[in-house]
Amino acid sequence: MAPPQGPRAPLEFGGPLGAAALMLLLPATMFHLLLAARSGPARLLGPPPYLPGLEMLWSPWALFLCLAWLGLQAALYLLPARKVAEGQELKDKRRLLYPINGFQALVLTALLVGLGVLARLPLGALPEMLLPLAFSATLIAFVGSLLLYLKALVAPASALAPGGNSGNPVYDFFLGRELNPRICSFDFKYFCELRPGLIGWVLINLALLMQEAELRGSPSLAMWLVNGFQLLYVGDALWHEEAVLTTMDIIHDGFGFMLAFGDLAWVPFTYSLQAQFLLYHPQPLGLPGASVICLINAVGYYIFRGANSQKNTFRKNPSDPRVADLETIPTATGRQLLVSGWWGMVRHPNYLGDLIMALAWSLPCGVSHLLPYFYLLYFTALLVHREARDEQQCLQKYGLAWHEYCRRVPYRIMPYVY
Ligand SMILES: NC(=O)C1=CN([C@@H]2O[C@H](COP(=O)(O)OP(=O)(O)OC[C@H]3O[C@@H](n4cnc5c(N)ncnc54)[C@H](OP(=O)(O)O)[C@@H]3O)[C@@H](O)[C@H]2O)C=CC1
Ligand SMILES: CC(C)CCC[C@@H](C)[C@H]1CC=C2C3=C(CC[C@@]21C)[C@@]1(C)CC[C@H](O)C[C@@H]1CC3
Numbered sequence: 567m568a569p570p571q572g573p574r575a576p577l578e579f580g581g582p583l584g585a586a587a588l589m590l591l592l593p594a595t596m597f598h599l600l601l602a603a604r605s606g607p608a609r610l611l612g613p614p615p616y617l618p619g620l621e622m623l624w625s626p627w628a629l630f631l632c633l634a635w636l637g638l639q640a641a642l643y644l645l646p647a648r649k650v651a652e653g654q655e656l657k658d659k660r661r662l663l664y665p666i667n668g669f670q671a672l673v674l675t676a677l678l679v680g681l682g683v684l685a686r687l688p689l690g691a692l693p694e695m696l697l698p699l700a701f702s703a704t705l706i707a708f709v710g711s712l713l714l715y716l717k718a719l720v721a722p723a724s725a726l727a728p729g730g731n732s733g734n735p736v737y738d739f740f741l742g743r744e745l746n747p748r749i750c751s752f753d754f755k756y757f758c759e760l761r762p763g764l765i766g767w768v769l770i771n772l773a774l775l776m777q778e779a780e781l782r783g784s785p786s787l788a789m790w791l792v793n794g795f796q797l798l799y800v801g802d803a804l805w806h807e808e809a810v811l812t813t814m815d816i817i818h819d820g821f822g823f824m825l826a827f828g829d830l831a832w833v834p835f836t837y838s839l840q841a842q843f844l845l846y847h848p849q850p851l852g853l854p855g856a857s858v859i860c861l862i863n864a865v866g867y868y869i870f871r872g873a874n875s876q877k878n879t880f881r882k883n884p885s886d887p888r889v890a891d892l893e894t895i896p897t898a899t900g901r902q903l904l905v906s907g908w909w910g911m912v913r914h915p916n917y918l919g920d921l922i923m924a925l926a927w928s929l930p931c932g933v934s935h936l937l938p939y940f941y942l943l944y945f946t947a948l949l950v951h952r953e954a955r956d957e958q959q960c961l962q963k964y965g966l967a968w969h970e971y972c973r974r975v976p977y978r979i980m981p982y983v984y
Contacts (some may be wrong), residue, residue: 585740628698642671668804692773718743727820742820755821763833788930863926870919873908897967
């Protein structure tokens with residue numbers, strides 16, 4: 567068994583109690599949203615419309631579909647990749663290799679689904695199965711994290727995540743003990759972060775669109791917008807897959823219940839909430855309204871992509887002509903911090919763009935219900951918390967230089983507000 571690592575990282579998420587509460591609260595919230603979206607009043611707050619019995623949740627067929635989906639995505643992950651990227655340097659000075667073929671997996675999945683639909687695959691039946699599918703995905707996340715936790719017990723100390731080896735089993739199970747659990751070259755965390763959940767989200771959206779077409783003759787404009795915006799977001803994430811290798815999820819967090827449940831269940835079943843809502847609560851949307859919403863999404867995407875690409879280009883090659891003129895602050899690590907361009911506007915311009923897009927995804931659902939705005943509310947909380955975690959890590963990495971950056975760029979996410 568691996569001994570706990572040197573100095574213990576401070577506990578996050580409210581420690582073991584917070585972790586235990588989140589493990590109950592997150593799945594409960596997901597089921598509440600799934601039930602509320604299809605109920606008449608579609609209330610975000612208040613009790614769920616009814617409590618589903620086990621017979622509504624458990625279905626061997628749904629479990630089979632989830633496992634088949636994971637199997638398909640794993641097979642696509644193992645296909646030859648256009649590029650193999652190196653990850654960040656690990657504690658033992660090694661760098662892991664990661665296949666860059668996520669976008670290829672999205673295209674191949676689209677082709678397979680297209681062929682399936684031509685062969686009369688009843689994709690429109692998926693919305694009726696969301697509850698048992700979400701239950702099976704949660705079960706898989708739970709069992710998967712348990713196996714990962716057990717695997718981590720025999721992993722060498724150098725393989726453990728900085729934050730997930732507190733010694734408290736509940737906390738470590740939630741946060742994940744091992745940083746990069748792998749079997750041979752198959753990296754579970756990297757695979758789950760981008761493939762089954764994100765592509766599954768797009769597939770669920772498409773099934774909801776097809777079901778709406780079946781029910782009402784054609785999909786509504788609002789449903790088209792939600793599908794289009796979210797497909798752009800997922801396509802973008804997979805196109806820029808390599809960028810995920812520098813996120814705190816890959817570099818810092820272990821792979822435990824939080825990420826396993828987040829990736830496999832939370833993303834596909836709650837991020838598709840707007841499309842779920844629209845299927846059961848059609849909303850009128852005219853061309854002028856749709857144009858304004860498209861403009862909001864375009865502005866959000868412009869900021870999100872501009873900021874992420876600027877940082878990624880700079881981190882890859884600070885002398886790249888696209889970023890060479892930007893002002894920087896030197897740090898003791900030898901790396902520099904951008905202090906002009908997008909990163910001189912606020913300390914997390916990419917979060918700002920992401921939040922503007924989140925607003926654009928909810929607006930097609932009208933303003934009569936709070937439910938479709940859940941993503942915007944949750945995402946604001948997630949990003950504020952994430953920003954605080956990142957801030958701590960940057961302070962540790964860059965010390966005085968980070969203080970200087972904060973002085974020069976005082977706002978975190980929204981200029982003059984936060
Ligand atoms: N839809 C969703 O559910 C989620 C979406 N996201 C999105 O994913 C994307 C990635 O987000 P995330 O991983 O949180 O963090 P970021 O991409 O913002 O990365 C933060 C890191 O960037 C580097 N950095 C910070 N400031 C500067 C600077 N001024 N100059 C140069 N480098 C700097 C630091 O790392 P270093 O110096 O080591 O390079 C820091 O740790 C974002 O667009 C976010 O909106 C994130 C979470 C959930
Ligand atoms: C269930 C909990 C509340 C927390 C779960 C968090 C996860 C859902 C997110 C943690 C970081 C994520 C990232 C993305 C999706 C959501 C999760 C997995 C992206 C892949 C989304 C697309 C962006 O372009 C990149 C993001 C990286 C981080």
